[in-house]
Amino acid sequence: MPLNVRLNAEEARMATRLRSSGVEISTLVRDAIRGEYRRRIENDAAASGSDLVKGILMDLPDPPDLEPRGFSTQDRKAVQRHIQRRLRRRRG
Numbered sequence: 001m002p003l004n005v006r007l008n009a010e011e012a013r014m015a016t017r018l019r020s021s022g023v024e025i026s027t028l029v030r031d032a033i034r035g036e037y038r039r040r041i042e043n044d045a046a047a048s049g050s051d052l053v054k055g056i057l058m059d060l061p062d063p064p065d066l067e068p069r070g071f072s073t074q075d076r077k078a079v080q081r082h083i084q085r086r087l088r089r090r091r092g
Contacts, residue, residue: 003029 007015019025071078 005029 015025018028069082071082073079
């Protein structure tokens, strides 16, 4: 599949300097496409829901001054009961 990419002046200058320093632009583009494909497509398909949640929890940990919960967030049924109780309080 032929690929035609429009570059702005700065990008064209960078590509020219890369080429003059021995970098094959076609190899650079292929590597970028493969890397992005792995990052976006293969990883999305391979990641389980629990892996995604673990990643979110690692990126966004609870603040240190947060009161301990009265249930385990690892226990699906306990979380479900907690949510149901909270919803009943808001509605009733």
